[in-house]
Amino acid sequence: MFENLNEKLERSFQLLKGQGRITEINIAETLKEVRRALLDADVNFKIAKSFTEKVKEKALGQDVLSAVKPGEMMVKIVHDELAELMGGQSVDINLSGNPTVILIAGLQGSGKTTFSGKLSNLIKNKRGKHPLLVAGDVYRPAAIDQLKVLGEQINVPVYTEEGNKEPVKIAQAAIKQAKANGNDVVIIDTAGRLAVDEEMMKEISAVKKAVSPHEILFVVDSMTGQDAVNTAKEFNDRLDFDGVVLTKLDGDTRGGAALSIRSVVNKPIKYVGTGEKMEALDVFHPSRMADRILGMGDIVSLVEKAQEQFDAEEARKLQKKLVKNQFNFNDFLKQIQQIKKMGNIKDLAAMIPGMGKALKNVDIEDDAFKHIEAIIHSMTPDERNDPSLLNGSRRKRIANGSGTDIQEVNRLIKQFAETRKMMKMVSQGKNMGRMMGNLR
Ligand code: GDP
Numbered sequence: 001m002f003e004n005l006n007e008k009l010e011r012s013f014q015l016l017k018g019q020g021r022i023t024e025i026n027i028a029e030t031l032k033e034v035r036r037a038l039l040d041a042d043v044n045f046k047i048a049k050s051f052t053e054k055v056k057e058k059a060l061g062q063d064v065l066s067a068v069k070p071g072e073m074m075v076k077i078v079h080d081e082l083a084e085l086m087g088g089q090s091v092d093i094n095l096s097g098n099p100t101v102i103l104i105a106g107l108q109g110s111g112k113t114t115f116s117g118k119l120s121n122l123i124k125n126k127r128g129k130h131p132l133l134v135a136g137d138v139y140r141p142a143a144i145d146q147l148k149v150l151g152e153q154i155n156v157p158v159y160t161e162e163g164n165k166e167p168v169k170i171a172q173a174a175i176k177q178a179k180a181n182g183n184d185v186v187i188i189d190t191a192g193r194l195a196v197d198e199e200m201m202k203e204i205s206a207v208k209k210a211v212s213p214h215e216i217l218f219v220v221d222s223m224t225g226q227d228a229v230n231t232a233k234e235f236n237d238r239l240d241f242d243g244v245v246l247t248k249l250d251g252d253t254r255g256g257a258a259l260s261i262r263s264v265v266n267k268p269i270k271y272v273g274t275g276e277k278m279e280a281l282d283v284f285h286p287s288r289m290a291d292r293i294l295g296m297g298d299i300v301s302l303v304e305k306a307q308e309q310f311d312a313e314e315a316r317k318l319q320k321k322l323v324k325n326q327f328n329f330n331d332f333l334k335q336i337q338q339i340k341k342m343g344n345i346k347d348l349a350a351m352i353p354g355m356g357k358a359l360k361n362v363d364i365e366d367d368a369f370k371h372i373e374a375i376i377h378s379m380t381p382d383e384r385n386d387p388s389l390l391n392g393s394r395r396k397r398i399a400n401g402s403g404t405d406i407q408e409v410n411r412l413i414k415q416f417a418e419t420r421k422m423m424k425m426v427s428q429g430k431n432m433g434r435m436m437g438n439l440r
Contacts, residue, residue: 009037009078009294013071027059030074042225042256047085047263055081075294082290085259090285091268093243095127097214099178100185105204105235106219108192111247111273113143115219116189117150118273118281123185124156132183134174135160136167136207137191147189154278157183167191167203168210175211188213196234205238216241217270220257223248228257229264236265247273250280258289327420329384333376336369374402375412387416 012033031052038048058077094100102119106112120131133151135158137143144160151158159174171188178186190207193200208216218241220228228246235241244261249272262269269284321327376384378401383389390398390413399406 009034012037013075024060027056027074031056034078038259041259044226044229044260044264047260051081051085079290079294082259082293083286085263086286086289087262087268088286090283091243091270093270094214095123095129095185099175099183100215101175101211101213102185102187102215102217103208103211103213104187104189104217104219105239105241106192107196107231108194110192110219110221112192112219113146113150113189114276115245115247115273116147116187117154118278119271120156120187121154121278122281124154129185130183131156131185131187132174132178132181133158134171134186134188136170136188138165138167138170139191150278168206171207171211196231201238208239215243217243217245219245219247221248222246222257225256229260232261232265236267241267243268243270245271245273250274325420329376329379329387329416332416333373336373371404371408372412375404375409378402387413
């Protein structure tokens with residue numbers, strides 16, 4: 001899902017590749033592309049506009065970390081704004097009643113009956129509840145049968161009254177029975193129509209009035225794009241529902257509904273349906289949904305980790321040392337520890353888009369730095385500060401002390417000398433920015 005949006009956003013971030021800093025000029029094109037991608041994904045134009053404005057504001061006010069590329073920084077900013085647009089935090093349903101009454105509303109075919117089954121399955125298995133399903137769609141005998149079949153499948157009782165055409169009476173009787181049988185949650189599936197109509201709204205409002213639900217959930221087919229948003233608005237105006245359920249997110253959806261609904265009706269999305277099976281229901285997490293929309297490896301966590309660990313002051317000091325050729329083994333050790341703090345090398349590499357797949361069958365030693373660290377630790381402080389002291393006998397002592405051998409110690413010292421030479425060249429060179437860009 002969200003394939004189109006992913007690709008378009010990815011392309012827009014590509015525009016920043018090779019740029020050293022985020023400036024008004026170099027993000028203008030990117031922002032235009034982001035806006036276009038959102039519009040193509042069926043996001044309401046007003047929302048797309050205010051979204052890109054917020055992103056711009058944030059991007060320009062941001063110190064670009066030397067550790068990450070501007071493109072990656074933009075991904076993170078867009079990610080956080082997307083999550084914010086979808087409500088920021090996930091919001092649970094209210095299960096505090098005894099019994100808790102949950103009313104399910106939505107158009108016909110949106111997935112109400114399927115969701116009613118999924119929700120009772122979820123709260124039974126994950127929340128230790130004893131739900132009762134209520135067949136409130138009095139017009140379609142097939143809907144009653146469908147609920148009965150689902151109930152059997154997930155082992156949840158279903159309340160039906162064949163022939164009774166009054167949903168209010170059915171709902172009231174069901175709640176009575178739930179109390180008698182110790183069912184602590186009553187989930188009422190209601191009748192939908194193909195389009196919003198007055199009769200349906202009246203009927204469901206009457207049920208609402210009669211049973212005072214703890215939670216009214218509005219179910220909507222995410223594949224219907226902007227229509228989903230309009231329907232949500234009409235239902236909310238009449239019912240003032242508590243949360244939205246987006247179904248069929250597994251399909252070929254453009255995803256715009258997920259992004260627009262929250263800001264149009266100002267009600268949280270609480271669940272997403274991702275298939276026809278009873279298990280295919282997820283609690284809605286805005287941040288995870290943003291991850292999925294961006295779908296670019298886990299760049300976001302990579303940037304977050306870099307933000308946590310990167311110390312600008314340290315970096316400046318290091319830069320100075322590099323220029324003066326004072327980079328020593330203590331700095332080297334610090335660098336290694338910095339990298340290690342960011343996590344397992346393989347995990348880290350996997351966060352880079354494309355790398356995860358490439359590394360799947362490659363064996364990277366988890367603790368690739370173990371020997372290097374052991375060798376440096378076996379050096380005296382003087383030796384670490386001034387690697388030129390490291391003569392043959394000192395090297396032998398270090399090999400013994402670190403449990404390695406003389407070849408390994410020699411190799412590290414040689415590598416270190418070469419690295420230092422190269423870093424010095426790079427840091428003095430006129431084209432440093434470009435060279436570092438290539439390294440990053
Ligand atoms: P209702 O008329 O609102 O009660 O809708 P139904 O529950 O009968 O669902 C309509 C159709 O959508 C059925 O064929 C369901 O199997 C299907 N459906 C419901 N939810 C999902 C979902 O999350 N993903 C997919 N792929 N299909 C779904």
